[in-house]
Amino acid sequence: VLPLPPLVHHLLSSTLTLLAFAAIGALLQVAWPARRDQRFFRPGFVADLLHSFVNPLLAAPLVGALLLFSGARGAHPVGLGALPTPLQAVVAIVVVDLVGYWRHRFLHTRAGWACHAVHHSSRELDWLSNERVEIGEMVTTNFCQAAALALCGFPPEILAFNLFARRAWGFFVHMNVDLPFGPLRYVLVTPVFHRWHHSTDPRAANRNFATFFSAIDWIFGTWFLPAGELPAELGPGTDPVPAGYVEQVAYPWLTWVRRLVPRGSGPASAPPAG
Ligand SMILES: [Zn+2]
Ligand SMILES: [Zn+2]
Numbered sequence: 001v002l003p004l005p006p007l008v009h010h011l012l013s014s015t016l017t018l019l020a021f022a023a024i025g026a027l028l029q030v031a032w033p034a035r036r037d038q039r040f041f042r043p044g045f046v047a048d049l050l051h052s053f054v055n056p057l058l059a060a061p062l063v064g065a066l067l068l069f070s071g072a073r074g075a076h077p078v079g080l081g082a083l084p085t086p087l088q089a090v091v092a093i094v095v096v097d098l099v100g101y102w103r104h105r106f107l108h109t110r111a112g113w114a115c116h117a118v119h120h121s122s123r124e125l126d127w128l129s130n131e132r133v134e135i136g137e138m139v140t141t142n143f144c145q146a147a148a149l150a151l152c153g154f155p156p157e158i159l160a161f162n163l164f165a166r167r168a169w170g171f172f173v174h175m176n177v178d179l180p181f182g183p184l185r186y187v188l189v190t191p192v193f194h195r196w197h198h199s200t201d202p203r204a205a206n207r208n209f210a211t212f213f214s215a216i217d218w219i220f221g222t223w224f225l226p227a228g229e230l231p232a233e234l235g236p237g238t239d240p241v242p243a244g245y246v247e248q249v250a251y252p253w254l255t256w257v258r259r260l261v262p263r264g265s266g267p268a269s270a271p272p273a274g
Helices: 006-031 045-070 085-107 110-120 127-131 135-151 156-174 182-186 191-197 214-219 245-260
Strands: none
Touching: 006 045, 006 127, 006 156, 045 127, 045 135, 045 245, 085 110, 085 135, 085 156, 085 214, 110 135, 110 245, 127 156, 135 156, 135 245, 156 191, 182 214
16 A cells, blocks of 8 residues: 555545544434534534644644754653553643643633634534634644653653544534533543533633643632533633634734734733633
8 A cells, every 4th residue: 555645644534533523523412412503514614624624734844843943852851651551641641631731721811812712712612613723822732742741751652642532532522512421520521511611601711721631620720510500602702703714823913913013992802801
């Protein structure tokens, strides 16, 4: 079998991944819907597909360059790669979730919000909402993850496993589903837990930052999951994020330029306060 050109490989593997999670998301949504009236082809579907296919192509070379120039690749000050492989996999997910928790908290400050507002701009969440991640955010996220794991001494297989596991869990927690998790909700991030993170409810502002382990939010006092209640409204609050793909990719950069060169008044990009 001839190796496929990288672009064809990317298109094929992305398509198969999206089809798999679309099927899982659609089935779970029928059985345990969070919002019953939500359509499969909801507003923003095409923009999210473009984010999914195009952004990783633009982010990957930048992440590679950052890893190379920072010296993170090849630096192994902590020898966690000597642990048994299953344990490495678990520890890697915990390490990345801890790093990701604080990275995500930073994205909810005024400095980081313009980037992250794009992810929060979905007003109807489903599996595909996971893919709406602006390129600057994608670059910093993937760099922080890879650098943290390389510094811990994990081998490339564990880095690949982490990417796969986090993407799969990311698809899951954005699904339009209300699955009963019981006491596990204090340990794991569930779709409803993350749905509250996307809500405009002031009670949920600056809550539920973890991706995998809700226990991290519990430890740092940002855990929020009211019993028997689902958020009424989702979205970026008062932030004027545009609807189109190109406009969304440009949005943080234009916001930052406007901050340097203030011109007139209009709705400004600001994180939700709570
Ligand atoms: Zn967020
Ligand atoms: Zn999200």
